Amino acid sequence: MRAEIIAVGTELLLGQIANTNAQFLSQKLAEIGIGVYYHTVVGDNADRLYVQIQEALNRSDLLIFSGGLGPTKDDLTKETVARAVGKPLVHDEQALARIIAYFKQRGMTMTENNRKQALVVEGSHVLPNDHGMAPGMVIEHKGKHLMMLPGPPRELHPMFNTYGIPYLLSLMGGKNVVHSKVLRFFGIGESALEEELIDLIDSQTNPTIAPLAAEGEVTIRLTAKAKSVVEAETMIRSVEEQIEARVGQFIYGYDDDSLASVLVRELSVRGETVAFAESVTGGLASHLLTSIPGSSAALKGSIICYTNEVKEKQLGVPRDVLQTTGAVSGDAARIMAEQVRLRIGSTYGIAITGEAGPHASEKSIGLVYIGASDGKHTNVRELRLSGQRAAIQLRAAKHAIFTMLERIKKGGF
Template sequence: MKAEIIAIGTEILLGQIVNTNAQYMAEELADLGVDVYFQGVVGDNRARITEALQIASERSDLVVCCGGLGPTEDDLTKDVIAEFTQSKLVIEKQAEEKILELFKEGSDSLITANKRQANTIEGSQLLKNEVGLAVGFVHKYQNTYYAVLPGPPREMKVMFEQEFKPLIDNILGQRKKLYSKYLKFGNIGESTVEDMLKELIIKQDNVSIAPYAGIGEITIRLSVKADSFEQAETYFEQTAQPIRELLGDYLYSEENESLEQALSQHKIADFGVYEINTNAYLSNRILSTDAPHENLLVSTTKVEKQSITEALATSQIVEFIERNKLKNGIGLFHCQISQASVTPSGRPKKRFFIALCVNNKVSVIERTFIGDMQAVQIRVAKTALFLLLKAL
């Protein structure tokens, strides 16, 4: 089944809200074995919504419309789909009762406006809204399914999970589903990864290989359609093994997790972070709620006006470890700007010393990074995390 997602709302076009719904639905539909080939955004305009539906109907088996189900006159989604599919809108009685109860003390105009949210196409399959007022539906017209879901993410996700997903699963029946596996790499650049994997990517067959670059880490997503999870795992292993052979030195996880999250899986006793002349990115990330590290006892950041040398970095991390009675830690030391050099193209090069302490054994390496300071601070922190994970 080929699907298309259409987000409806002028506020999305104006950039006032981010269209996170499309990301969520695309991922969920992929898990169902539905191929999402197109996504679009259209404002609250009858003619343009109709045009979007016309285009979608010619190339997709399933058109998922999200948003535009509210009580105001510019909430046009249901009206336009009913007109486009030559169908009749009717009131869903339970939804109407819910609205009447909620607005029983309100004016007639307020009640009339909100009753629009109980509209559904006659003969369609209802999608109940357990957390809001606007019901959705799935309606088939000329071999295309048209689905309507509310725009607020909380309402949409509950309706998608509880109502829409089981319905589509039943419509599709027995079929292959899409499975994904993630390989995570650090301390290596995107271009190097792609160059080392180019032969595998060219020859990829039923398992697709897709590298994604983040600042300081690389994700390779393997995807395959299979009859079962077990069958998918067999396919994945056939593809993952040659990737491990090529890039094993840089692999830190086979779960979809960040370096910080991978580190949090280690029960490291007496662990601290010490930073000089940085923006404390590393300390903040290790202490963040999405990558908690309960064993991080000490985190210190300060600015040093003196020049940072390898000897100074070594003595500083050793003193930090001893003073705080630690056994493990990371030290990041950014050399002062006066020590920086530039590339032939004029881009500044920033020097760092990365200190690692594992079971009271200290090592210090010097690394140079190119780019703006914000990105460099992230890359050096990610590099330090990767090196610590490997040392552990």
């Protein structure tokens, strides 16, 4: 099944909002084995949308629309789809009853144009809207399927998960299940990872292997079609073992894991804690951990030592070190890591110091030092990171967390 996603809304073309719906739908379709071949954005113009629908019907089996189902004149998706498939619009009585009840419960007067939201293409399969008013719908036309979903993500996401995906699975016969597993990597780039796995990627059939780069990270989604989840997991495990044998040292987690959640989990299980001394990252590494529920069991505290004065007074970095080798140096990172562990009383101390730019000092932009101490040993890692200021800071924070995870995996410093 060849799918394409058509987002409707002039606000998308003007850049006033991001097209996150297309990203969400592509991810969900990939999980059930449906390939997306085109993404299109069309403004609130019936004629241009009509032309786009005709082109899409010629090249795709499944068209998914987001947006344009509301009550105003510029909401024209279902009207244009109805024109394209030669069907009239009719009121869906259940949807209309829900809309009337919505206004009545809130003591509001329903304007006449809100009745428009209950219109559906005649003969369509209606997708209830449990989080809004306008229902979604799917209409079959000459062997093709056109699915219309509301624009607000808080309505589109649950509608597609609850009603859209089961409908699409029913079209696929329901004979097989589609099961996925995500492998999460850090410390290796997308191109380097692909080079290590290129023969597996080129020969993929079932399971499929889909790499995806994120900010400083790479993920691989393994997806298998099988008669049962157990059979699909067995198929995925076979490919996963081959990947682990080649690049297993870079795998830090699976599925919904993040670097921070894995570190919190690992430290909590061991009854150990970490403290950060953050200069260039300004508390970002600590924030990543504290965004994880239960992080108080793992993160004992942190010191944001952005200036030399704080490095000297709060962490005891000697003035001569700051004046000679500088705050951005391996010597400073080593002392910061050792001192933050001692002063906060944590099992481990991690220090992050570097130059994020945009204006270079005596040190080059992207130069970062990560210090890690367990009280017996202290290691310092020098990094050369690329990107703008925010990217360098985020990557430095992630490298600090990954450094801690590596030490745990290896059993010490």
